[in-house]
Amino acid sequence: MKPFTPEIHWDETVISIRDLYKSFGQNHVLRGVNLDLHRGENIVVLGRSGTGKSVLIKIISALLYPDSGTVNVLGLEVETLKHDELRDLRLKIGFCFQNGALYDSMTVGENLAFPLRRNMPHMSKRERDERIATVLEAVGLSQTINQMPAELSGGQRKRIGIGRTLILRPEIMLYDEPTAGLDPITCTDINNLINEVQKRFKTSSIIITHDLACAKATGDKIAVMKEGRFIKEGSFEEVFSDNDELIREFYDYNFIQ
Amino acid sequence: MGSTERSEQPVITKGIDKFFLNFYDILKFVLRFFKEMFTPPYEGREFVRQCYYIGNKSLLLITLTGFITGLVFTKQSRPSLAEFGATSWLPSLISIAVIRALAPLVTALICAGKVGSSIGAELASMKVTEQIDAMEVSAINPFKYLVVTRVMACMLCVPLLMAYTGLVAMTGSYLDIHLNEQTSLAIFVQNAFEKISFLDFFSSFIKTLFYGFTIGIVSCYQGYHATQGTQGVGKAANVSVVISMFLIFIEEIIIVQVINMLR
Ligand SMILES: Nc1ncnc2c1ncn2[C@@H]1O[C@H](COP(=O)(O)OP(=O)(O)O)[C@@H](O)[C@H]1O
Ligand SMILES: [Mg+2]
Numbered sequence: 001m002k003p004f005t006p007e008i009h010w011d012e013t014v015i016s017i018r019d020l021y022k023s024f025g026q027n028h029v030l031r032g033v034n035l036d037l038h039r040g041e042n043i044v045v046l047g048r049s050g051t052g053k054s055v056l057i058k059i060i061s062a063l064l065y066p067d068s069g070t071v072n073v074l075g076l077e078v079e080t081l082k083h084d085e086l087r088d089l090r091l092k093i094g095f096c097f098q099n100g101a102l103y104d105s106m107t108v109g110e111n112l113a114f115p116l117r118r119n120m121p122h123m124s125k126r127e128r129d130e131r132i133a134t135v136l137e138a139v140g141l142s143q144t145i146n147q148m149p150a151e152l153s154g155g156q157r158k159r160i161g162i163g164r165t166l167i168l169r170p171e172i173m174l175y176d177e178p179t180a181g182l183d184p185i186t187c188t189d190i191n192n193l194i195n196e197v198q199k200r201f202k203t204s205s206i207i208i209t210h211d212l213a214c215a216k217a218t219g220d221k222i223a224v225m226k227e228g229r230f231i232k233e234g235s236f237e238e239v240f241s242d243n244d245e246l247i248r249e250f251y252d253y254n255f256i257q
Numbered sequence: 258m259g260s261t262e263r264s265e266q267p268v269i270t271k272g273i274d275k276f277f278l279n280f281y282d283i284l285k286f287v288l289r290f291f292k293e294m295f296t297p298p299y300e301g302r303e304f305v306r307q308c309y310y311i312g313n314k315s316l317l318l319i320t321l322t323g324f325i326t327g328l329v330f331t332k333q334s335r336p337s338l339a340e341f342g343a344t345s346w347l348p349s350l351i352s353i354a355v356i357r358a359l360a361p362l363v364t365a366l367i368c369a370g371k372v373g374s375s376i377g378a379e380l381a382s383m384k385v386t387e388q389i390d391a392m393e394v395s396a397i398n399p400f401k402y403l404v405v406t407r408v409m410a411c412m413l414c415v416p417l418l419m420a421y422t423g424l425v426a427m428t429g430s431y432l433d434i435h436l437n438e439q440t441s442l443a444i445f446v447q448n449a450f451e452k453i454s455f456l457d458f459f460s461s462f463i464k465t466l467f468y469g470f471t472i473g474i475v476s477c478y479q480g481y482h483a484t485q486g487t488q489g490v491g492k493a494a495n496v497s498v499v500i501s502m503f504l505i506f507i508e509e510i511i512i513v514q515v516i517n518m519l520r
Binding site for chain 2 (some may be wrong): 058061063087088090091093095097098099101102103104114115118119164165168
């Protein structure tokens with residue numbers, strides 16, 4: 001069970017989503033999503049695969065555009081941003097992809113250096129190396145700096161993926177299925193890492209998962225998604241204590257998985 | 258979108274259909290290329306690295322094919338010329354064939370096979386493993402970094418490789434002629450360049466510039482828009498080669514017509 005997080009600023013919203021709709025042709029994926037993420041908070045979005053969880057965070061980081069509704073991130077309407085404004089906003093949002101999405105032609109160290117080189121060209125090499133070392137230490141993989149992504153295990157790759165997004169010091173972290181496809185022990189490691197990142201780097205996060213253990217360990221709040229909208233929100237106990245048919249169904253599904 | 262779904266049409270012709278249906282997308286892709294090509298910052302290092310890869314990947318095959326083309330073409334042409342006692346025309350016949358047609362085409366087809374497929378597969382695998390999205394969200398312009406550099410590298414390297422192919426093919430031809438007709442190098446070179454004009458070099462250069470552009474754009478487009486997981490990677494590589502080659506032949510026909518009007 002996740003301990004109480006004292007650092008949440010309930011008076012400050014970093015992401016605010018209202019009436020979000022998104023369809024791909026006849027496939028109506030998001031059908032009226034509303035969500036508020038407060039500064040310092042970890043929200044877990046729980047839902048079966050194919051319910052549109054990834055689409056939701058891709059809209060937040062402007063990889064996809066919504067059909068209607070508004071997405072406000074750090075006080076800015078994502079859809080209306082100009083090229084340069086979007087670029088600046090993206091530096092404040094860290095997106096952790098499902099399988100790490102490491103650049104497989106580069107070593108771990110180069111993977112971490114790449115976003116820095118591009119976005120902070122005036123940073124000195126020493127400062128860059130220091131940042132890389134800090135991040136690698138934070139994800140517990142300092143020894144892999146010269147390895148290629150192909151030589152890493154699935155769990156290590158996800159950690160480096162998280163590290164690569166941390167290197168730009170984002171205010172918001174979006175995790176796409178951080179524990180999918182990992183063994184239970186590695187899952188626990190990743191869950192701890194997510195909580196540590198929240199504390200140490202003072203991030204606010206949206207964590208997407210269909211893994212109840214991950215939701216329980218990392219979420220200050222759980223939001224359950226079904227058929228393109230949130231059907232239930234609250235702490236883990238609030239969501240799972242009652243005998244709501246839909247929630248039970250999800251619980252069963254998770255055990256079968 | 259299940260992976261078990263079987264389409265009736267073979268993958269390749271379906272790819273070609275799709276390519277032309279997506280004509281508007283492709284046009285946008287090409288326009289974006291020209292727009293981003295001229296806006297700074299420029300990705301010099303990645304461009305040089307791509308040029309190196311292209312050369313590295315195709316040089317051995319091009320050397321071998323170029324040499325054999327020159328040698329065999331000389332051997333095959335000799336009997337026909339010998340009938341008229343005109344084997345002394347061999348050098349100029351070969352040089353016209355090599356510089357006007359063989360070198361550009363051989364180079365382009367080999368590059369389409371080697372370079373096109375590898376660019377298609379590389380970008381497609383980056384796409385399906387979300388590496389391209391990862392660049393986008395960390396405020397790096399993936400189009401500029403991946404597409405512009407590769408297309409420009411193709412546009413530089415295919416003409417250079419064509420010049421090299423021509424040289425190697427002429428060497429192969431010279432060896433055969435030297436062994437059979439005892440022609441000296443000086444005479445061979447003099448004969449070879451007798452019937453060749455500046456327009457021939459120029460048109461071959463322009464042709465290969467178009468071929469390089471075609472190979473780069475087609476394979477980058479296929480890779481950049483790959484879908485369907487790992488299956489899409491093989492498909493992108495495959496379709497890149499087929500469509501590049503197809504377009505190269507069409508361009509060859511058109512450009513030859515235009516050049517002949519100028520002549
Ligand atoms: N770029 C896209 N184009 C078309 N359909 C998409 C695209 N991205 C996602 N979808 C569809 O949206 C639905 C939800 O996808 P996704 O958000 O990835 O689900 P999940 O909740 O498992 O992350 C799926 O049916 C998927 O096929
Ligand atoms: Mg997903």
